[in-house]
Amino acid sequence: MDDSAGSNPQSHGFTDKLKSWLSWSWTYVCFVWFGMVLIMIYVLWSPLKLQESLTSASLFLNTLTPKFYVALTGTSSLISGLILIFEWWYFRKYGTSFIEQVSVSHLRPLLGGVESTSTTGLFSSVNGEAEPRPSVSECKVWRNPLNLFRGAEYNRYTWVTGKEPLTYYDMNLSAQDHQTFFTGDTQQLRPEDSVMQKAWRERNPQARIRAAYQAIEMNHECAAAYVLLAEEEATTITEAERLFKKALTIAGKDINLLVYIKRRLAMCARKLGRIKEAVKMMRDLMKEFPLLGMLNIHENLLEALLELQAYADVQAVLAKYDDISLPKSATICYTSALLKARAVSDKFSPEAASRRGLSTAEMNAVEAIHRAVEFNPHVPKYLLEMKSLILPPEHILKRGDSEAVAYAFFHLQHWKRAEGALNLLHCTWEGTFRIIPYPLEKGHLFYPYPGCTETADRELLPSFHEVSVYPKKELPFFILFTAGLCSFTAMLAMLTHQFPELMGVFAKAVRLSQSPLRCDWSHSQVLPRTSEQLPNPFCPITVLTQNKHC
Numbered sequence: 001m002d003d004s005a006g007s008n009p010q011s012h013g014f015t016d017k018l019k020s021w022l023s024w025s026w027t028y029v030c031f032v033w034f035g036m037v038l039i040m041i042y043v044l045w046s047p048l049k050l051q052e053s054l055t056s057a058s059l060f061l062n063t064l065t066p067k068f069y070v071a072l073t074g075t076s077s078l079i080s081g082l083i084l085i086f087e088w089w090y091f092r093k094y095g096t097s098f099i100e101q102v103s104v105s106h107l108r109p110l111l112g113g114v115e116s117t118s119t120t121g122l123f124s125s126v127n128g129e130a131e132p133r134p135s136v137s138e139c140k141v142w143r144n145p146l147n148l149f150r151g152a153e154y155n156r157y158t159w160v161t162g163k164e165p166l167t168y169y170d171m172n173l174s175a176q177d178h179q180t181f182f183t184g185d186t187q188q189l190r191p192e193d194s195v196m197q198k199a200w201r202e203r204n205p206q207a208r209i210r211a212a213y214q215a216i217e218m219n220h221e222c223a224a225a226y227v228l229l230a231e232e233e234a235t236t237i238t239e240a241e242r243l244f245k246k247a248l249t250i251a252g253k254d255i256n257l258l259v260y261i262k263r264r265l266a267m268c269a270r271k272l273g274r275i276k277e278a279v280k281m282m283r284d285l286m287k288e289f290p291l292l293g294m295l296n297i298h299e300n301l302l303e304a305l306l307e308l309q310a311y312a313d314v315q316a317v318l319a320k321y322d323d324i325s326l327p328k329s330a331t332i333c334y335t336s337a338l339l340k341a342r343a344v345s346d347k348f349s350p351e352a353a354s355r356r357g358l359s360t361a362e363m364n365a366v367e368a369i370h371r372a373v374e375f376n377p378h379v380p381k382y383l384l385e386m387k388s389l390i391l392p393p394e395h396i397l398k399r400g401d402s403e404a405v406a407y408a409f410f411h412l413q414h415w416k417r418a419e420g421a422l423n424l425l426h427c428t429w430e431g432t433f434r435i436i437p438y439p440l441e442k443g444h445l446f447y448p449y450p451g452c453t454e455t456a457d458r459e460l461l462p463s464f465h466e467v468s469v470y471p472k473k474e475l476p477f478f479i480l481f482t483a484g485l486c487s488f489t490a491m492l493a494m495l496t497h498q499f500p501e502l503m504g505v506f507a508k509a510v511r512l513s514q515s516p517l518r519c520d521w522s523h524s525q526v527l528p529r530t531s532e533q534l535p536n537p538f539c540p541i542t543v544l545t546q547n548k549h550c
Contacts, residue, residue: 070500073496081486083482087482139456141456141460142397143296144394147392148392148394149230152236152237154166154391155205163462163464164462166394166462167459167463169459170460171394174394175201178200178224179201181260182224182227183196190219192215192219192222193222195214198211199215200228213229221250223248226246227260227261230243230247240264244264248265259289262281263295263297263300266278270304270307279304279305282297282304296329302314303410306414309417311342330403330404333372334372334407336372340361340368341368341369341420343365345423346419347420348420348427366424370428370429370432370435370444371445374443376400377432378470379407383412387466390461392405392406395460397453397456400453400457401461401469402456454469
């Protein structure tokens, strides 16, 4: 066994050397092939009478009329235009060029190259060492702590607009959350629990509701079934609250169910205007289950306190959770920026600040805004209403567009309530990008911006929403190339159609300059290089009748 184990590295080394040699040899195959083609042309030049074939081809091209060139350039313009439209659609939908993706995915491996991805690579850390870039799998998707109710809010949006606000990927993640959260111990499943497991996996909402009623028939104290009915069947927040209270009375000692139900009850109270009651329920929940910080209940608390304008309490919560050792979020960063901006925004003037400079408080506010923008650069466009808002998804990607939508949906009103806060944000947020000119390689206060956010956000957000992309991508080369080709061929077709004689003379000049014939335009005749004169096929018929040699 030792010998066999020792021989494996040698075999792997030989295989690696063989692969590297093959990859190296592919680099020179194109040059060898090009040289062989030149040798073959030289050897077969006389036997195949290539000279005569070129002369015949030149004479044939000289007989073509301007209509042929109009059709040729028009067809080329149409084809390149169709390619341009497809490339532009593919780029807007998937964020990359189709031709480039196919080339990298299929052609580059054949040529011995290494397949590259947009989410891997190396970047320099603060101490100058190379660190691996985060991959797509490392872009963790989080449960939205402020997610809406499906029956009372999401479905009502669908009834009014006819659009689905949630993607199948987002709902599938929620189904997995519910399965693990409510039926985690699969070895002690009751019959109604098995029914509920299937209910969470159902794609059809009506099928989920029927399964919940089936579970209630099997056991009238199935709390998970009442949770599903409150989430999906209840068409109002009041009805959802009634069902959650029913589930709370029969939840027993199941901690997961208790935490989920109490949190949703607090959110119901917040939506129904009983904000102080909601704040009390959230504080009690955080005190009763302090180890469940991963549920981000403090973000619900921050939003409710901002609605009460209890800014001192908001600052106390931030002092606990805005810590360097704890994970950040858009809610934490932008709420901190809002509090500092609120202290100076009512008297802030860009003209006065440019004359006298920024005060210490104003500088702190600007730095807080830069910090927030660096963490999530998509939020300001929603707060400044430069992009239209949609209903937030049930899951978000931190630092992504989905998190920005979720934050702005609930916190835009709080920024508007603070006089001058949006004006200060408008004047200063773009200055962040001067601090981090290469956000994918090196950050200022946070890690480099992950390159996988666009792909995940396109899965989480509905198709009718234009996903915000950061940093802004330049148009791929093939889109620019097809746009130039389409424009050039369209211009040639138009010129050939409008000025056929002029374009015909231009085409003759280009081809005759490369043909074995020598044209003397001053005497309107073609003078062959040999002693025998040949007729010029470009001469008008009337001229040919008068002068057969033209």
